[in-house]
Amino acid sequence: MCYKKSDSSFRKYFKKRFICFPLAFLTLCLFVKYSLKTENENDYNDSSPSKCLFCGIASGRITPPKLEFENDEYVIFKDIKPAATYHYLAIPKQHFDSLNVLNKSHVGLVERMQNGMIQFLASKDVDISKSVIGFHVPPFISQKHLHLHGISPVSEMSFSDRISFMIPSFWFKSANSAIESLQHADP
Numbered sequence: 604m605c606y607k608k609s610d611s612s613f614r615k616y617f618k619k620r621f622i623c624f625p626l627a628f629l630t631l632c633l634f635v636k637y638s639l640k641t642e643n644e645n646d647y648n649d650s651s652p653s654k655c656l657f658c659g660i661a662s663g664r665i666t667p668p669k670l671e672f673e674n675d676e677y678v679i680f681k682d683i684k685p686a687a688t689y690h691y692l693a694i695p696k697q698h699f700d701s702l703n704v705l706n707k708s709h710v711g712l713v714e715r716m717q718n719g720m721i722q723f724l725a726s727k728d729v730d731i732s733k734s735v736i737g738f739h740v741p742p743f744i745s746q747k748h749l750h751l752h753g754i755s756p757v758s759e760m761s762f763s764d765r766i767s768f769m770i771p772s773f774w775f776k777s778a779n780s781a782i783e784s785l786q787h788a789d790p
């Protein structure tokens with residue numbers, strides 16, 4: 604009996620470690636990947652709107668990429684490194700570093716960006732149920748200007764992209780869960 608008990612707790616311990624190690628390793632890889640990227644792109648990653656790459660794209664000052672959709676509030680364009688056939692970014696014209704600087708008053712903006720992305724993908728006959736729509740969470744952001752990813756189909760994504768855009772994870776949040784957290788944030 605005694606032996607069996609310790610054997611099963613050892614197994615549990617081993618299982619836990621077996622799960623924890625790859626998770627810790629993946630987290631470290633993602634952290635290194637995004638911090639290196641951020642450093643290399645520092646010139647463009649300045650949070651001052653005049654130097655921000657995405658502010659330049661949103662205002663039409665910087666091309667390519669070509670804007671696929673534009674309204675008063677946000678633009679949509681194709682991701683420079685698509686993770687699947689359809690991979691677009693929706694970015695607000697106003698500069699926000701990331702989800703972290705948003706509050707309750709931005710729920711409407713994020714909802715409109717999400718709806719805009721869904722409508723845009725649907726206009727391309729994309730099956731929304733096979734798509735990923737969400738935000739990276741700091742420090743796992745490649746560009747310091749709020750951007751919503753819309754990717755489809757998930758079946759085409761590589762293993763590393765599936766990890767990078769994994770929902771739920773602490774580095775990537777679905778648009779729905781971002782909206783939910785903002786609804787509970789301070790005004």
Ligand SMILES: [Zn+2]
Pocket residue numbers: 651652655656657658659697698699747748
């Ligand atoms: Zn910007």
Ligand SMILES: [Zn+2]
Pocket residue numbers: 738739744745750752
């Ligand atoms: Zn991202």
